[in-house]
Amino acid sequence: MYPFGYPRTNLSGAFPGDFRAVLKESSRRANVNRMPDGLPLEKDATETLHGSRSDVLELERAENAVRTCTETVGAVCALRTHHGGGLTLLLETGPGLRERDWAACARDVVRTMVAECGLAPETVGLVRGGALAAPAGGEPANASARRREVLRRYRSGELELLHRHDAVGPARPSGSSSAGTTDTADIAGHPVPAGSPAARSGGLPALTLESMREDVARSVGVAPSAIGDEDDLVYHGLDSIRLMQLVNQWQLDALSLKFADFAERPVLAAWWKLVTDRRERPAGEEAGRPADGPAVDESEPVALTPVQHAYWIGRRDDQVLGGVACHFYVEFDGDPRAPVDPGLLEGSVRELMRRHAMLRARFLNDGTQQVLEDPAWPGLTVHDLRGAGEAEVERHLAEERERLAHRRLDVDGGVVFDVRLSLLPEDRHRMHVNVDLLVADVLSIQILFRDLSRIYRAGGDADRAGLPELGYGFPTYLARVEERRSADRERAREHWHARLPDLPGGPQLPISVEPSSIAAPRFRRRDHRLDTRERAVLEELARRHGATVPVLLATAYAEVLGAWSTEPRFLLNVPLFDRSVLDPHVEHLVADFTNLVPLEVDLGSETGFGQRALELQARLRSDMVHSEYTGVEVLRDLARSRTDGAPPPSVVFTSAVGMGDLVGQETQEAFGRLGWMLSQTPQVWLDHQVIEQDGGLLLVWDAVEELFP
Template identity: 50%
Template sequence: MARKGTSTDPSGCTGTAAPAWTLEALRAEVAALLGAEPAEVDDDGDLFALGLQSLQLMQFTNRVNRAGGRAGFTELARDPRVGSWYRLLSSRTGAAGARSGPARPPAEAPSTAVRPSTAVPPSAAPGREPFPLTPVQQAYWIGRGDDRPLGGVGCHAYLEIDAAEVHPGRLEQAVRALTRRHPMLRARCDDDGTQRVLDASPWPGLTVHDHTAGTRADADTAVAGLRERLSHRRLRVGEGEVFDVQLSRLPAAADSRRVDRIHLGVDLLVADVHSIRLLLADLAELYDDPDALGELAYDFPSHLAARGTARADERERAKEYWSDRLVGLPGGPRLPLATDPEDVVRPRFVRRTHTLAPHTWERLRARAGEHGVTPSVLLATAFAEVLARFSGERHFLLNVPLFDREHDAHPDLDRIVADFTSLVLLEIDLGRGTGFAGRARAVQQRLHDDVGHAAYTGVDVLRDMARADADHPRTAPVVFACNIDAPLVPDAFADRFGELSWMVSQTPQVWLEHQIYRTRDGGLLLAWDAVEELFPDGLLDGLTAACAALLDHLVMADWTAVPDLPLPAGQLRRRHEVNATHRPESGRALHEEFFTHAGTRADAPALLWGAEGVLTHDELAERALRIAGALADRGIRDGAPVLVTAPKGPDQIAAVLGVLAAGGSYVPVGVDQPAERRARILAVSGARLVLDGTGTPAPAASPAEVLPLAEALRFRPWPRRCPWARTTRRTRSSPRDPPASRRGSRSATGPR
């Protein structure tokens, strides 16, 4: 229920009566966002086609609501035209007819929205109380533990900058001034899940590695070793160590010019991408004058407290949105792996990069605008197309960071170093939409719907998945981070020290992160940071090359067609080799091969799982034949369909073999499928029996008999010498698909 004096509307926004808007004021605001003149903005033109980006729309939505307007991100995104926005806002102010009446621009409009007070004590004040970690910070903090899969690593960014003759004393002074200005650079994370700001940074001072007296070859070897140590360093954040700067002094080059290397590492518990830009810009200014920048009038804990109050209702609405979608969400793309993530002891991330030329990026942006697609969505869809090609799946989750600064909340908010990151789990479904443009628009619609409900974060949703999935939780280990509003290295830093010469980042429990930055000349830097050990040789090289090739292709391609992504040459060659191999047909189906050889391999392992799980051929065959006996007793024969639903594991495999041994055909249904889809599959398949390994009670109105798998495993075994039925399996996509033959191939358990 709304508070007294407020109103609610279909957008879900709550607030006081908003001030009237004029069409001219709204047009001016939008023009400022686009960097255009108001006369250039057509009231009925698609703003995404004009270059509006999702992040800009987020900022605009926050500004509108802080000015007293009531509009949601999702509804603005659904009809991105100035005229439509004007009608929407006017309908909620009672001033729909005031097309040119006086109105304050949004920045000056009266507002009763919750605004953080600037009268809070500065963060450096003694006695500052602990404050909670954000959901993303919690995930980083927990994920860095050694007991977590792909843990044991901090969420860390490491940068190297080669600069002409850096003065160590001035650099140290600048870093100390930087830690005084930014409280989160002296933050400590405690075991109780809180953080606090220390009075002083524990940074020990500038470590200088002086190689000026040696040879260049010796210096290169030394700094390569230093990079190896620092790039994957897990900072002691429990002691307040969240940031470090070191300096390598290198020998003079042949032209007598000397270049030094700055090594900068920061734990992303305390800094997002915008914060890294701030660090670099402030460091350059403080290097010239350590007193140039004072303390800020606002801080991160005050912002979190104010935002938590303002967003409480929004978070509840967003939680309901994600709860409704939870069952139908997929997991991350199942890329081919060389090893199980749980077997990686210490993740090592390796970076691959590709630069997109300015003229190529300009043309791609224009093509995206022609189809009403934002530049970020163009890049996300291209990445998704490549992931689909390499994983064989068209439906999966991407983990997408949002950099959620409400720029109008306080004048100093854009100057604060902290981690404002939120996460959205973007559901990719490349089965929606026709051609690349149609798929991109479908991705864009889903992204805008999800961003409109980002108050309940991707971290919250992943936790809900873990609770719902129990034994096999869905994950989202592939990240897409697009930061194309500005170069990573700001102009002030580049002018003082130089460009970025090397970088890598790592995030706990992430397999692959695709990062995109704008270059200073207007192009793009595409970067992929991945746990190298996880993937087969050549896969990451092939994947990154495919991303670059697809973007080049889209410059001139027909976007109404689906892009044709060839497999890497090595993978294609391997497929040809495998498919060109001719073997004599045995005349038996695959399951018959298993039972034929089970007797001669009775004690040999057939299934392995977990750390110690093992089932021999004899044990698996007996389980399958018990299930077959139970099914035959219920009349299953002659290809009769049986729905099989069981968690992944040995019993699921035994169930499938049992259905086939009895002469039936199995229709697999995932345990995470929504009830409506399960009912539809049951109806379409015509199955009259469900073999259920979930342990949940059967629905009272189920038209099919439900046979618990545990009960079937207690039945007497089907005779080993039986006339095997010639049965085939129905495909996973739909029970109505024609059955696919399994003849002509040898069993995976047969002789090699």
């Protein structure tokens, strides 16, 4: 799905000791107030592409560690090519560096940076002397702008790499440590009475046994009294994705409790013992983490998350099965019982955009995102067909659906959300909504529709709509969550790197045309609805086998794919809605918090369906433990290491079970009943989604129709 990147190579070789000595000395006495060629580092450059001051300082340290080695290399620029990505160093070759020494120079930079500076470059690239200089007349205003310009040229291929060295994996200096690492000390302290509150970060209400029970009950849709302390919560329908949401919601990182701790034994009493035992550690055994974090200027560009970056790259026309937006289109059909006022609707949309900053985001050509002060949305487009005949109305609606369902919004210009209105005869209407998924995951779409309907009902005034207050936005969230997860991310990366040699590719399905021959992919939707009775039967079947409904459906999906695939082992891409509630308002933010797990399926044995579902459930739970290293990064690494020509994973399974209806009743009362909808994702062949609807389940398959026989 996201097959871009370069092969990694092993570190080897050596470089003359005098270079190491100069590099070591430069790291000690580097002047942090200047850029590689002497450009002053202005104050506003401290909020850069990467958001946090600590990250800026790390980039400066990397540059300064090499900068004074003018006899060997020239200008230096340190970058992170995407949010959470490794350190990339671009070095101009100096007059004293011969071509035969390029590889040794790059390797020695990596070794010395780790040993002397505590920094581990993931990539070192050598470019010709003067290549990092700005074009004539285009000198950036500050260091931040300079890095962004170099990054744009690097990504676009304008910078010719003479030599590229990719490190094998993360390296940490000897003796380094980080808050939040797994503890192995014995549990000590006195017993804590059941129900005693456990402190949480971010000023969140204290956690108790009963509040945990209520949260679990709400997640699985039962009364709290139905959940006993010793019940197996899988029996009640708690799947891995909902468990991750609960752990993120409870924010127990200050106690170093993670998803893995809770997944090991999904029993409420066992969970509460984990919490109470851990909070009673003697002083000094828990580092804890502060609720606040680095200050971020949210008006400055920040890096994309790995998933956002994959979506952004996939929009490009030069990508196989690209040239499409990752976006969601939905229609609402209203009648005289729910008339819509166009003026009020337009005002309400503008209020919504003022409330949610990511609806004012633009996506720059250097792979960053920036929140604008004012919305770039041009306003409500209204088609008045109230006096048109039936044939004209049908033609218009069909043309609008075809045009809007496959639309690429102008995200470069800051248009990521759009609403249009068709006024129809007999006081009917159709409201057309486009959301680019660069700025919204499933929960965010629910929030958008909830907030829009409440603002509309309040006469277009968000202050009177009774909406939860919002604090900081997505750029600050990214900086804080990265700081909290850094240690876990390194361990997760090591886990996935160890598994890379044995990971399969995507299912090898029969196709009628080569994917590269499809210039404009078009998705077609198929769906099937399970009503409340059928859903209850499915839930009972899942309980009897010790599995969850999403896993049961994912297993059935895998079995069908396996029946057509030429290989019994393959990967499914499983999106996770990985929103950490660092502060209470985070659960009301609109943004794309999506992560991804590449889930391995093995249909090679004669195992029965029930046992296969349990194996898949165990594998998903195990893989989610290591989700701090994102699935997009795993797939990039897999593509780099691939030599067998296996296709990348191109099929997706998305479960939104437990999240409630995608569009609530109050939204349909305001704008009309939920009608036709479609989602699409670049470079995906087939996307199977399971969402809740009116108490039942809606099973959806969105596929690139032209691909298949």
